[in-house]
Amino acid sequence: MFTHQLNDDTSLKLLTLQDAPALFSLVDNSREHLRPWMPWCDATKEVSDSEKFIQATMTKFANHNGFEAGIWYRGEIAGVIGFHYVDWHNRKTSIGYWLGESFTGKGLVTLASKALINHAFDTYDLTRINLCAAVENKASQAVAARLGFTKEGVTRRALRVGDVFQDCVEYGLLKEEWTNRT
Template identity: 35%
Template sequence: METESQLNSEIELEKLNVNHSQELYDLTEANRNYLSEWLPWLDQIKTSRDTKTFIESTVKVASSGGAPNYAVLYKGAICGVVGFHEINKQHRIGSIGYWLGEVFTGKGVMTAAVAKLLTVGFVQFDLNKIEIRCAEGNLRSRAIPERLGFTYEATLRQCEWLYSEYVNHAIYSMLKSEHLT
């Protein structure tokens, strides 16, 4: 088992760019069944061109000072994505999301990636609060904010349509003052 410092040195966040398109699409395809349990956007990604279009849109938002998204690299290979869904500059609040290929789960990879993203949010964007919303039943996703010391705030009832049913979201948050202590 890797130590936390070894793992942190093997995890990199690289701003999404079109050069990631094929590798990210291939990862999505290889994990389509696994990811479909909790991610409603998979039906919109049918070709590598769809992935490229998504990346182009995130690059455009980030280049105008908006919410960035990152490829998560583990030992140099793309293993998932982490980033901001949105950043509300007026209220200094950001909301983040993430996903990871199945073979990379259970190693602490996404916990380390989210910890790095918190620094981006609190330092680079000077956010006061960062939220993570997870489907209530997605215990692996919920474990990440819990491990990182986020506070559970509430459950939003039936707030996301997931293929054939509505799911509740558990909302977690961390304040800048909590991150620095």
């Protein structure tokens, strides 16, 4: 299965069904950390829910419509990053990511995002990447800023987490902005 080494400690790997127990454990141990931002958190109640998620990501990958990869740090799954979809006609995608609580503050999302951005622009030849971060999710917004995304506005009530509708800061990154930056 596809694996991409980011540095000595960190790699990306497409998720397989064998990863479901570790993925579920990561979610379960980080539930309070993830709950404010991740609409799927409370619906992930058992390993079979992680298996269903992984199966859906495998189908998405097989259909050339995005993918999800595990972020692995020192041999442990630390989080997930991926493209929600790929709009081939308009040559764009949307990136999303999350980390288990014990893996935050290590630069893992920024490192993994750089690899996916390069993949989107160099391999897929896309022209744009979108990123949505809840208005109150300052950590995710900081990642977008570090990567050179441009804040394009706020979409009201764009993300439902539980019974709460959150406003979402919309960011965009164009291929030429990334190419000129690196």
